[in-house]
Amino acid sequence: MSKAPTKPPYALTIASSDSSGGAGIQADLKTMTRFGVYGGSVIVSTTAQNTQGVDSTHVLPPAEIRAQYKSIIEDIDIDVIKLGMLATAEAIETVDDCLTEYNGPVVIDPVMVATSGDRLLAEDAIDAYTDLFAHATLLTPNADETEALTGVWPDTAGARERAAEQFFTWGVDAVLFKGGHVRDDADTVQDILITADAGTQLTVTGDRVETAHTHGSGCTLASGIAARLAHGVDVETAVTDGVNFVQTALQNAATVGSNGSVNHLVELAEDTEYSS
Numbered sequence: 001m002s003k004a005p006t007k008p009p010y011a012l013t014i015a016s017s018d019s020s021g022g023a024g025i026q027a028d029l030k031t032m033t034r035f036g037v038y039g040g041s042v043i044v045s046t047t048a049q050n051t052q053g054v055d056s057t058h059v060l061p062p063a064e065i066r067a068q069y070k071s072i073i074e075d076i077d078i079d080v081i082k083l084g085m086l087a088t089a090e091a092i093e094t095v096d097d098c099l100t101e102y103n104g105p106v107v108i109d110p111v112m113v114a115t116s117g118d119r120l121l122a123e124d125a126i127d128a129y130t131d132l133f134a135h136a137t138l139l140t141p142n143a144d145e146t147e148a149l150t151g152v153w154p155d156t157a158g159a160r161e162r163a164a165e166q167f168f169t170w171g172v173d174a175v176l177f178k179g180g181h182v183r184d185d186a187d188t189v190q191d192i193l194i195t196a197d198a199g200t201q202l203t204v205t206g207d208r209v210e211t212a213h214t215h216g217s218g219c220t221l222a223s224g225i226a227a228r229l230a231h232g233v234d235v236e237t238a239v240t241d242g243v244n245f246v247q248t249a250l251q252n253a254a255t256v257g258s259n260g261s262v263n264h265l266v267e268l269a270e271d272t273e274y275s276s
Contacts, residue, residue, distance in 0.1 A: 009230035010076055013223060014069070014095055015084025015111075016045040016057070022254075022261030023049075023216035028082060028223040030264035033246075035227035040076065042068040044095070045087045051215045051257035059087045062094040069098045079103055082226035083218055084104050085111040087121060089128040096132045105137040105229045108172075111223035112147050134171030138235055140222045142178045160192060168196040174235055178221070193236065194239075202236045204243045209216040215261040221246045 011032050014201065018024035019244035025041050045059040063091035072078070074221045081102065086092045102136045110129055112121040126148060133139065152163040154177050174195040193202040224245045246262065254263040 008036065009227075010035045010040065011080045011082060011223070011230045012040045012042065012072060012078045012224050013082045013084060013226075014042040014044060014065075014086075014098075015082070016047055016087060017043055017221070018216070019046070019048055019067070020215075020257060020261075022051060022256065023219045024085060027216040027219040027262075027264060028084065029221050031245075032227045032230075033221040034264060035224060035231070035241075037079075037227040037230045039227075040078075041074055041221075042072070044085065044091050049084075051259035051261060057087060058091050058241065059091060062090055064092060066098060067096050069095075073102075076266045077104070078104060079230040080226045081106045081128075083108045083132070084222065085121070087125070089125040092125055092128040092132055095104055096128075096135070099132075099135045105226070106135045107138045107222050107226040108133065108136045109139065109140045109218055110149065111218065112148060130170045136172040137174065137229070138225065139167055139172045139175045140178060140225070140241075141175070142218060142220070146177065154231040160194065161199075162197075164194040167199050167200065172196065174201075176225075176239055178218070191239070193239050195235070202239060204240055215257075215259060216264075217250065217262050220249060220264065221260050 013028035016024050019112050031038040047057045048055040068254050094245050150163040150166040152159050154160045160177050177192045178188040189203045194200050222244035225238045229240045249262040249266045252263050252266045254261045
């Protein structure tokens with residue numbers, strides 16, 4: 001006897017492909033699946049890369065990016081959108097235009113540089129982000145991205161507040177300052193959530209995981225948070241769950257390739273906790 005069809009939450013990632021599978025679209029879809037969310041994708045660009053670096057990037061034409069998005073929204077109800085590597089100003093502007101009529105939560109990971117150090121965003125594309133940020137329910141920049149966007153290195157409470165105010169001016173609802181690149185000699189990492197309406201809301205502190213297997217950690221965090229938002233939880237809960245998952249995925253990293261990757265196959269602490 002067959003069971004009746006189910007309707008899982010649906011998350012859409014608009015980002016770029018990572019041929020090695022550790023980051024980008026591939027990381028997003030794996031993470032969404034682990035959180036019980038049906039994932040779809042709009043591919044902005046393809047990359048030839050592995051755990052050691054990025055060899056080449058090919059950005060799709062704006063018309064093809066737009067066609068992918070249009071095809072999905074004409075048929076499927078989207079519960080959350082996650083934005084990752086968008087590569088160029090033209091691609092960012094295309095995505096911005098696509099999201100004009102979308103009213104659901106949007107998580108933006110402003111990907112600029114890969115863990116390997118390879119640049120993933122054109123120099124002239126940084127300014128294009130400011131219009132796109134108006135769609136952001138949550139922005140998840142690392143310290144380097146925060147400095148590139150606002151001119152502020154977010155290593156103190158005051159600095160984070162100044163950077164947050166600039167993000168809020170651009171229309172961001174909340175920003176998660178990731179602490180992995182701040183004070184690399186510290187034993188712990190603090191990820192700090194600041195919201196436009198209430199200030200600092202959450203500080204998630206975890207042990208610093210001493211591993212080189214960090215490929216895909218930023219993509220995995222943003223897509224994990226997006227997946228939880230697709231389930232209807234609040235931003236604070238989504239951030240906590242996403243951060244905890246990434247820490248577990250780093251502690252149990254996958255030895256894939258020379259530098260390894262976060263392990264998207266790691267068991268969730270309580271699988272049933274993320275299924276509703």
